[in-house]
Amino acid sequence: MKFEPDNNGYYGQFGGAFIPELLYPNVKELEDNYLQIINSKEFQTAYKDLLKNYVGRPSPLYLAKRLSAKYGATIYLKREDLNHTGAHKINNTIGQILIAKQLNKTKIIAETGAGQHGVATATVCALMNLECIVFMGETDIKRQAPNVARMKMLGAKVIPAVSGSKTLKDATNEAIRYWIQHPDTYYLIGSVVGPHPYPDMVARLQAVISEEMKVQLKEQTGKENPDTIIACVGGGSNAAGAFYHYLNDKDVELIAVEAAGLGVHSGESAATSQLGEVGVIHGSKTILMQDEYGQIIEPYSISAGLDYPGVGPLHAYLHETKRAKFMNATDKEALAAAYELTRMEGIIPALESAHALAVLPKLSLQKEQVVVVNLSGRGDKDLETYTKHLSY
Structure with missing residues (x-):
């Protein structure tokens, strides 16, 4: 049994990339480059150094x-x-921020629920001097206030999601909407979800x-x-x-x-x-x-x-x-x-x-x-x- 995705990003019947046409160039760029970047000596040296001496x-x-x-x-x-x-979220954000820089991205967006991914994204953006916007459900903003304060202190802009249950799902919806409107941004997804290659990329980094x-x-x-x-x-x-x-x-x-x-x-x-x-x-x-x-x-x-x-x-x-x-x-x-x-x-x-x-x-x-x-x-x-x- 094979537990790695096939060339189209499927684990069995699950996976793939169901995305609006406007996002296709972004996702395709990432799909074409992420394995080459991750497997490069330059990436591995920088990634391992940061994991050891920063994380x-x-x-x-x-x-x-x-x-x-x-x-x-x-x-x-x-x-x-x-x-x-x-x-654990920092393992992924360190890796993805290095990938984003290789792709010459200067503006990072992310979604967060408990706030840990938001903090980890804001942290690496501060480290790499990149603009950071984090989408977070209004309900989660209230119940995870310490993490919201940390994100803001790190220089991130926190945008509340006010639709649905005002939690992680809704924050992700808002992040994707923003990404469609601003395709020059890099969407730093926090879990093994989203269109291929994100699930595989995040799993490899974790x-x-x-x-x-x-x-x-x-x-x-x-x-x-x-x-x-x-x-x-x-x-x-x-x-x-x-x-x-x-x-x-x-x-x-x-x-x-x-x-x-x-x-x-x-x-x-x-x-x-x-x-x-x-x-x-x-x-x-x-x-x-x-x-x-x-x-x-x-x-x-x-x-x-x-x-x-x-x-x-x-x-x-x-x-x-x-x-x-x-x-x-x-x-x-x-x-x-x-x-x-x-x-x-x-x-x-x-x-x-x-x-x-x-x-x-x-x-x-x-x-x-x-x-x-x-x-x-x-x-x-x-x-x-x-x-x-x-x-x-």
Whole structure:
């Protein structure tokens, strides 16, 4: 089974580039150049230098001893929360900003939900002295205020999306509209979503997570492969990065965790794999939540980074082929998991990452089992939400 896209950007039936004619030159330019740029010595030297000396990679692989004792397995946390800017998003923005500069782009636009991608984009634009505009849902602007302040401090212009649920989907819609009107800009997409080549490009840039994981596991356990990898999935970039170098190792169980919100069938959920059907969203064919008329159903999650009505085409393919096991966690379960990690290991996770932790009690773990949970971000941005639920 092949887990890389074909020449037209398809993973099985999922992927492709469903774009307005006005955007075709932009997407085609990127498609024609991204692999050559990424594989060039010049790019690799600059990328690795920035990851090491600016981002702070490799991120640690931490043995969570108390968590391991509770759940009866050997549980490691891949500490993407310790990256500069506080999440995995910087891996992708560093790479894409280098690509944008190679393509002589001077103006960058981005979408953001939890704000971590917006902060990471604003950060690299400040670093490279490029103009930056970030689109963010009005609802998310309110609940992720610290990240909005960080983006503005870094020099980015933050434009609120006021349509629909005023969250990530709507921010993406606005970014694409702006891109159509200003085709000279570079759209720095934050996840493994959008038209080809974005899903493949972002997955390749996030693959540094699993690349490091192999080396670190070998050092700590004597073997490169864990038994299980767990990661949360909205669009799915942190999961794509954590899974990437293990996709063809069938002995490694891959678990993708979606946000169930108030319950999968409550009408307030973002569990795309359970509720979605095949359709097209934001330029690619994938699985998305839609009604009988093909209209997108508004997603919901307590975590701003997971309330997306679709999933990246790679993940749609992993779900269809059953290469990855898709699970979900409710708001309540994620909050409980976040407090558990905080009080047992002294690590405050992002609400998104807490969803991955929340499935540990649902698994039949064995003593010799090696589990890696990708801790995709830190919880500073979610403190206001956490403090409302201190009873946990």
